[in-house]
Amino acid sequence: MLSINNLHARIEEKEILKGINLDIKAGEVHAIMGPNGSGKSTLASVLAGRPEYEVTGGSVEFLEKDLLELSPEERAGEGIFLAFQYPVEIPGLTTTNFIKTAVNEVRKYRGQAPYDAVQFLKLMREKMAMVEINQSLLSRSLNEGFSGGEKKRNEIFQMAMLEPKLAILDETDSGLDIDAIRIVANGVNKLRNKDNAVLLVTHYQRLLDYIVPDFVHVLYNGRIVKSGTKELAFELEEKGYDFIKNEVAQEA
Amino acid sequence: MNTIETIKERYQQLQSNNGSSVLTPIEQHAFNTFNTLGIPTVKNEEWKYTRINGVFNKEYAFNPEDISASISESDLNAIRFPGDEKTNELVFVNGLYSNELSTIHSENLTVISLEEATKSEYRELVLQHLGHSSKYINDGLNALNTAFAAEGVFIHVKKGDIVEHPVYIYNIIDARSANILAQPRVLIYVGENAQVIFAENYATFGAAESFTNQVTEIVVEKDALVEYYKIQNDAAHTNQVTTTHIRQIGKSLVNTVTVSLDGGIVRNNLNIAMEAEYSESHFFGLYFLKGATHVDNHTVVDNVKPHCQSNELYKGAVDDNATAVFNGKIFVQKDAQKTNAYQSNKNLLLSNNATVNTKPQLEIFADDVKCSHGCTVGQLDEEALFYLRSRGISEAAAKSLLIHAFAVDILGHIKPEAIRQHVDELISRRLGVEIE
Numbered sequence: 001m002l003s004i005n006n007l008h009a010r011i012e013e014k015e016i017l018k019g020i021n022l023d024i025k026a027g028e029v030h031a032i033m034g035p036n037g038s039g040k041s042t043l044a045s046v047l048a049g050r051p052e053y054e055v056t057g058g059s060v061e062f063l064e065k066d067l068l069e070l071s072p073e074e075r076a077g078e079g080i081f082l083a084f085q086y087p088v089e090i091p092g093l094t095t096t097n098f099i100k101t102a103v104n105e106v107r108k109y110r111g112q113a114p115y116d117a118v119q120f121l122k123l124m125r126e127k128m129a130m131v132e133i134n135q136s137l138l139s140r141s142l143n144e145g146f147s148g149g150e151k152k153r154n155e156i157f158q159m160a161m162l163e164p165k166l167a168i169l170d171e172t173d174s175g176l177d178i179d180a181i182r183i184v185a186n187g188v189n190k191l192r193n194k195d196n197a198v199l200l201v202t203h204y205q206r207l208l209d210y211i212v213p214d215f216v217h218v219l220y221n222g223r224i225v226k227s228g229t230k231e232l233a234f235e236l237e238e239k240g241y242d243f244i245k246n247e248v249a250q251e252a
Numbered sequence: 253m254n255t256i257e258t259i260k261e262r263y264q265q266l267q268s269n270n271g272s273s274v275l276t277p278i279e280q281h282a283f284n285t286f287n288t289l290g291i292p293t294v295k296n297e298e299w300k301y302t303r304i305n306g307v308f309n310k311e312y313a314f315n316p317e318d319i320s321a322s323i324s325e326s327d328l329n330a331i332r333f334p335g336d337e338k339t340n341e342l343v344f345v346n347g348l349y350s351n352e353l354s355t356i357h358s359e360n361l362t363v364i365s366l367e368e369a370t371k372s373e374y375r376e377l378v379l380q381h382l383g384h385s386s387k388y389i390n391d392g393l394n395a396l397n398t399a400f401a402a403e404g405v406f407i408h409v410k411k412g413d414i415v416e417h418p419v420y421i422y423n424i425i426d427a428r429s430a431n432i433l434a435q436p437r438v439l440i441y442v443g444e445n446a447q448v449i450f451a452e453n454y455a456t457f458g459a460a461e462s463f464t465n466q467v468t469e470i471v472v473e474k475d476a477l478v479e480y481y482k483i484q485n486d487a488a489h490t491n492q493v494t495t496t497h498i499r500q501i502g503k504s505l506v507n508t509v510t511v512s513l514d515g516g517i518v519r520n521n522l523n524i525a526m527e528a529e530y531s532e533s534h535f536f537g538l539y540f541l542k543g544a545t546h547v548d549n550h551t552v553v554d555n556v557k558p559h560c561q562s563n564e565l566y567k568g569a570v571d572d573n574a575t576a577v578f579n580g581k582i583f584v585q586k587d588a589q590k591t592n593a594y595q596s597n598k599n600l601l602l603s604n605n606a607t608v609n610t611k612p613q614l615e616i617f618a619d620d621v622k623c624s625h626g627c628t629v630g631q632l633d634e635e636a637l638f639y640l641r642s643r644g645i646s647e648a649a650a651k652s653l654l655i656h657a658f659a660v661d662i663l664g665h666i667k668p669e670a671i672r673q674h675v676d677e678l679i680s681r682r683l684g685v686e687i688e
Binding site for chain 1: 635653660
């Protein structure tokens with residue numbers, strides 16, 4: 001589904017990604033872990049098309065398309081979804097209006113007819129129940145005054161509404177208490193199926209107790225330096241990131 | 253013959269035809285003022301950013317006569333605010349009030365010509381209040397309008413009554429055969445404990461140019477409640493200078509919202525004189541400017557008496573080569589202790605060629621007041637834009653959603669739902685997206 005090949009990217013003059021290689025197949029859950037500043041969020045941002053980042057080398061193929069050629073909105077249309085680490089507050093725009101616009105724009109991109117009010121409402125009710133979010137939150141301005149947990153739940157709700165092929169969760173667990181993590185993880189798990197994939201970006205192992213990955217990759221200094229199964233996450237939790245740093249230093 | 257000469261000739265003609273009335277000295281005084289001051293230029297501090305004298309380089313027909321017949325029902329339907337069969341509609345054509353096209357349903361609402369009013373029970377009210385705006389706006393354009401004041405109308409809202417249905421004012425110009433200069437003049441008196449909602453718009457029919465020089469004076473008595481909505485969305489080849497001068501002579505509540513969308517040069521003078529203790533006023537402005545539209549909002553709040561509260565917020569987005577000017581003055585006079593006065597102007601600049609000139613001013617002569625003022629000029633938030641785009645929303649639609657979101661709190665101050673929805677639709681059309 002996704003094939004990243006020797007990806008290099010920088011922001012302003014600073015090179016952050018220095019040759020990422022990663023393959024994700026449909027039905028898989030991959031976790032990217034790593035210390036702060038290793039480039040995890042940059043990778044998530046580059047895949048979603050954040051304009052500040054400049055790709056300086058390598059390629060990304062997504063469902064047989066050159067992802068890097070596409071605008072952020074086209075990527076969403078193709079099925080990429082980024083759950084933001086810091087979801088933006090937009091006073092004056094209700095979540096409902098926002099998500100209706102998004103759903104219909106994505107449907108237009110996919111050559112589907114827009115939902116009418118009734119169809120949209122039905123879909124919304126179904127997904128609201130799935131991710132345990134209530135109507136009063138959705139009637140308010142987008143993320144305005146939401147708690148950390150409410151913002152992240154709103155991200156998962158948007159994901160449910162847009163039905164992406166590849167969901168990238170950028171530190172979705174950061175700043176959440178355990179109950180909030182459980183709700184968010186439940187939502188993600190319900191949305192998983194054999195045709196889609198999830199890329200989890202996280203600093204801590206605890207999210208992986210709830211969303212169990214098939215593969216774990218350790219990102220350090222702009223490269224994936226170690227890959228393994230979920231056991232690797234336990235090892236990281238136990239030993240800390242220093243053990244990776246030491247290994248990399250020894251190899252050099 | 254240039255327009256200034258046309259105006260002078262027309263003035264002489266009217267004066268000799270109509271003979272003398274109690275309004276003649278007011279008109280004569282104004283005409284002399286106009287001759288002395290002329291059309292304001294950018295050398296006048298109040299007109300520094302708005303070059304209005306260029307408008308007078310063109311020739312305009314200025315021969316107000318009743319041409320109601322030239323306005324068809326479909327013309328009217330094209331510009332009507334949403335309403336029902338009970339809505340009061342006051343129609344002005346080329347600056348003159350049209351009895352024929354206007355419809356008044358509310359019994360507590362009286363509309364007569366100012367000339368007529370001076371011969372009626374309203375004589376004292378007219379003589380007392382007509383022309384008060386010139387104390388605040390001493391320029392040639394205000395004088396020019398006042399020189400023809402007798403052609404204006406007097407609107408009386410009866411004491412103690414609620415005008416249940418809104419009063420819509422349509423300022424129509426028929427420029428299908430010539431450039432038109434129009435000078436609507438209105439004096440509104442809202443009696444004690446009365447309530448009324450006004451909403452007005454401006455529409456030019458035809459491809460020729462129009463220039464509207466409007467003066468509306470509103471007197472608000474004790475315990476009265478007035479809402480005043482001005483919606484400006486005329487064509488790009490039309491220019492307007494509007495003066496709305498509101499006096500709260502009794503403890504009262506005034507809400508105004510001025511929405512400016514399309515047009516050529518649009519200058520709005522809005523004065524609020526708070527002349528009674530414990531009065532309250534809220535005034536809001538909203539502008540979405542594109543093309544070469546130039547909108548200049550000049551507001552004055554004059555706190556004369558203590559314990560008054562005013563709240564002013566103007567917001568707008570400026571794109572293409574458009575220009576927005578905001579000049580807000582708050583005066584707190586020596587006796588106006590315990591005044592609460594707030595003022596804010598927020599702008600989004602959407603293109604490199606767009607211009608915003610904003611100047612909030614406070615002049616405080618009392619020592620126990622709470623006042624604040626401020627302005628911001630910024631751009632669309634890149635992070636918010638990316639957030640929307642990452643959800644599949646095109647860049648253009650995302651921008652429109654953000655601009656709309658920026659403005660929506662102002663829309664909330666348009667209380668009648670029908671007008672609010674109408675304005676929201678106009679804005680969505682202006683922004684080029686459909687927003688539900």
